Every structure is written in C-alpha cells, then in structure tokens.
Amino acid sequence: MLRKWVTFCVLITLLPIATMGKPNPFESLSLSLGMSNKVNDNRIESYWKSGVGFNVLIMTGFYRGKLIVGFEYLPYTAIAAPQVDFRATNTIFAWGIENEVFKSLAITNAIGAGNYRMHFEDDDADELAAESEWSWIAISQIRVPIYYETSGYIRIIYQEVFTNQTTYLTTFSVGLSHRFVLPQAVQRVFR
Numbered sequence: 001m002l003r004k005w006v007t008f009c010v011l012i013t014l015l016p017i018a019t020m021g022k023p024n025p026f027e028s029l030s031l032s033l034g035m036s037n038k039v040n041d042n043r044i045e046s047y048w049k050s051g052v053g054f055n056v057l058i059m060t061g062f063y064r065g066k067l068i069v070g071f072e073y074l075p076y077t078a079i080a081a082p083q084v085d086f087r088a089t090n091t092i093f094a095w096g097i098e099n100e101v102f103k104s105l106a107i108t109n110a111i112g113a114g115n116y117r118m119h120f121e122d123d124d125a126d127e128l129a130a131e132s133e134w135s136w137i138a139i140s141q142i143r144v145p146i147y148y149e150t151s152g153y154i155r156i157i158y159q160e161v162f163t164n165q166t167t168y169l170t171t172f173s174v175g176l177s178h179r180f181v182l183p184q185a186v187q188r189v190f191r
Contacts, residue, residue, distance in 0.1 A: 029182055030059040032153060034175020036072060042168055047083045048076040055157075055173055057092070059108075068094040068110055068139065072157065072171065084122040091115045092157070094139055106151075110139040116161045116169075135161040135169075149179040 038050040057070035070092040077085050096110020117132045141155040155173040160166055 025060075025062050027061050027182065028179050030177050030179045032057045032059070032155075032175055032177035034153065034155065034173045036074065036155075036157075036171045036173035038074060038169060039172045040168065040170040043165070044076070044167060044169075046079075048078055048086070051075040051077060053088075053171075055090075055155075055171075055175075057155075059098075059177075062095065065095050065097050066108065066110065068092065068096060068112065070094075074171070084120050086118045086120045089117045089119070090135075090159070091117075092137055092139075094137055096139065104145050106143045108139070108141040108143065110137075112137045112139070114159060116159070131163075133161050133163050135159040143177060146176075151177045151179075153177050 033056050034054065036053050036055045044050075051074065053072065053074035055070060055072035057068055059066050059068045061067075072088075072090040072092065074088045074090075075085070076088060092112060092114045094110040094112025096108055096112075098106050098108040100106045114135045114137045115132060116135050117130060119130050122129065137157060137159045139155065139157050141153050143151045143153045145151045153173075153175060155175075157171045157173065159169050161169060
C-alpha cells in the first residue's frame with residue numbers, strides 16, 4: 001500500500017510541469033541535514049535491526065524542477081550469529097518538483113536512482129566484505145520555514161533495492177534545511 005501511495009504522490013506532483021513559469025536553474029542551493037530511521041518491516045528485519053542514521057541532501061533549481069543529490073547512512077545490528085553487523089550507505093540522484101501549498105509550506109516529490117552499499121563488519125570474512133546494488137527512489141518532503149532561509153522538514157524516502165531478491169526500504173527523516181543564494185558567477189558556471 002505504501003508503495004502505491006508514494007508512486008501516486010510523485011506522479012500527482014509532476015502534473016503541473018507544463019504550466020510552470022520560467023526556470024531559474026542553479027539560482028540557489030539548499031543543504032539539508034537530518035536524522036533518519038528505517039520504518040518498514042521486510043525480510044532484512046529477520047536478521048538485522050536497523051538503528052538511527054543520518055542523511056545529507058543538496059537541492060538546487062534545475063530546468064523545470066529540482067535536482068537532488070544526497071547521501072544517507074544507516075547502521076544495522078545483527079540479531080544473531082552467523083550474521084554480522086553492517087553499515088548501509090545510500091547515494092541518491094533525483095529530479096523532482098517543489099510546490100508551495102501555502103506561503104509557509106512547500107511539498108517536494110522526486111524520483112531518481114541510487115546506489116545502496118552495504119559494508120559488512122566481519123574481519124574473518126573470506127567472501128564479500130561489501131555489496132553494492134542499484135535502486136530506484138521516490139522522495140516526498142514537507143518543508144516549513146523556521147527562520148529566514150532555514151526550514152524544518154519531514155521526508156520519506158522509498159526505494160526498491162535490486163538485490164538477489166528485491167528489497168523494499170522506507171526511511172523517515174526529520175531535520176533542518178538552509179537555502180543559500182548562489183553568486184552570479186557560480187550560476188553561470190553551472191549553467
């Protein structure tokens with residue numbers, strides 16, 4: 001059900017693209033930092049317990065939308081032997097639309113791809129010490145201004161990781177975001 005809801009949210013947000021005004025690519029850059037936690041149960045939960053992690057996302061205006069690049073970290077603790085602890089890192093590349101619902105509320109929905117990398121903490125392992133898999137990602141975020149260019153946000157990242165058996169992960173994140181206006185010279189370089 002969550003998968004259908006996230007897909008619906010992303011698609012409904014992408015509808016107004018044709019009516020958007022003149023784009024201002026790379027006019028500003030938003031840097032967000034927050035705590036994240038995996039919120040869905042799946043086959044991983046039979047072997048590992050996820051802990052609280054963090055994520056960092058950079059969002060900038062792009063032609064007809066927002067370009068998003070980010071990184072997420074989540075630690076996993078083995079429930080029992082022979083499983084070992086691992087750290088999951090997720091590199092995120094996405095494109096989406098930000099809509100201001102009210103003067104003080106913005107909703108961003110995006111789709112993209114990622115690389116989900118698991119670093120296993122087993123010093124005696126003769127086999128794989130790390131595993132890297134591609135994923136597709138859907139992001140939904142609500143942002144509320146707090147002070148000038150600083151905002152608070154709530155974000156959900158849904159992804160399907162293409163492991164041997166596809167793994168569905170949903171992480172919930174809360175944090176702060178700050179918007180920086182880029183100098184004209186930097187904007188010209190990026191354009």
